[in-house]
Amino acid sequence: MSLSAAIVAGEPSGDLLAARMLRGLKAHDPETRAMGIGGPAMRRAGFEAWHPMDALSVFGYVDALRQAPRLIRTWRDTRRRTLDWRPDVFVGVDAPDFNLRLEEKLRAAGIPTVHFVGPSIWAWRFERIHQIRRAVSHMLVLFPFEVDLYREQDVPVTYVGHPLAELIPVHPDRAAARARLGLEPGRKVLALMPGSRESEIRLLAPRFLQAAQMLQRQAPDLQVIVPVVNAQRRAQFEAVLARHPVPGCLILSAPPEAGPDTQARADGLDTAEWPVAWHAMEAADAVLVASGTATLEAALFKRPLVISYAITPWMRRIMAWKSGQDAPSLPWIGLPNILEREFVVPELLQEAATPQALAEHVWAALTDAVLAERIARRFTALHETLSRDTPGLAARAILEVSHGRAA
Structure with a gap:
């Protein structure tokens, strides 16, 4: 049975990361079906967008407040569609304010969740680790120093390298x-x-x-x-x-x-x-x-x-x-x-x-x-x-989570 994955990426860098990850998944399973929020690079990789990534384009707290009604509508629609579809796995790419809240709801409903790109809790808002522990089945991080941080907090984690280095x-x-x-x-x-x-x-x-x-x-x-x-x-x-x-x-x-x-x-x-x-x-x-x-x-x-x-x-x-x-x-x-x-x-x-x-x-x-x-x-x-095989490492971790259905 082919893999089904809901994916949310909200900015150009996330679109590029998700596209590479999606190609890695399709290398393992060519019938992988992926839907959610994304941009042009993801669509070229075979992604079906419910909303364009511009739907999440905000900068900082002031802009987020200004765009709150649109963001809330998009968040609720994405949650509803994902719960109705019940994919094998949800992958949130960066966009932590949007994705961690969504992942928390989905994981509580039994859908395994992977978060790709750890929030910079090593610089700001370390208390977010409590929400991450509730929301994330597995964390994929871009920098090697992040591995010990998440392991010490009992969050399963994989270092996948940074795709820009590839x-x-x-x-x-x-x-x-x-x-x-x-x-x-x-x-x-x-x-x-x-x-x-x-x-x-x-x-x-x-x-x-x-x-x-x-x-x-x-x-x-x-x-x-x-x-x-x-x-x-x-x-x-x-x-x-x-x-x-x-x-x-x-x-x-x-x-x-x-x-x-x-x-x-x-x-x-x-x-x-x-x-x-x-x-x-x-x-x-x-x-x-x-x-x-x-x-x-x-x-x-x-x-x-x-x-x-x-x-x-x-x-x-x-x-x-x-x-x-x-x-x-x-x-x-x-x-x-x-x-x-x-x-x-x-x-x-x-x-x-x-x-x-x-x-x-x-x-x-x-x-x-x-x-x-x-x-x-x-x-x-x-x-x-x-420099690592980021698409391959990310895909293997996502497949392990989805096959295990370890929510």
């Missing part, structure tokens, strides 16, 4: 990336990545662009490239750029068209399938990036990076109230530093993220060849640590 080449090709993007050879290239959410661009893009202005005064031929996720964010960024002009700033809103240079790689994913940000990072000498998954992507591309982030005072108060913490439990917020357990790359947050400070740190990342080589060595070793 998809991003171990040996990036800067020259090929620049050729794909039509960049002039011989110029330093800085990738600015102020985030994919409205609030991130509103708060970070002005600082990033002012820093770029300072850097171009030091190096007039500096090429600045900015990948954006969609037309809305492009329009928003262009409005900020009009206020803080950076000569020659290249905005990338779509991957380059396939051609002789967009071909299958010996390691990693075919470049024709890359998100636009990856082309920018591979082409860059340094990356100025908002904290998030993109920091890990930049590290896997072996680029010197400077991490920054800022939120409004109101959001800080809400986060402190919700989490019961004024600051994360760890001294780092960037994934490369968290994984290396030290400040391998600088983090400039809140008031410290001034254009002048950003420019000074980025200048070092752009011009210090010894620093760039040291970073590349560290991040190559990190890449090797994170």
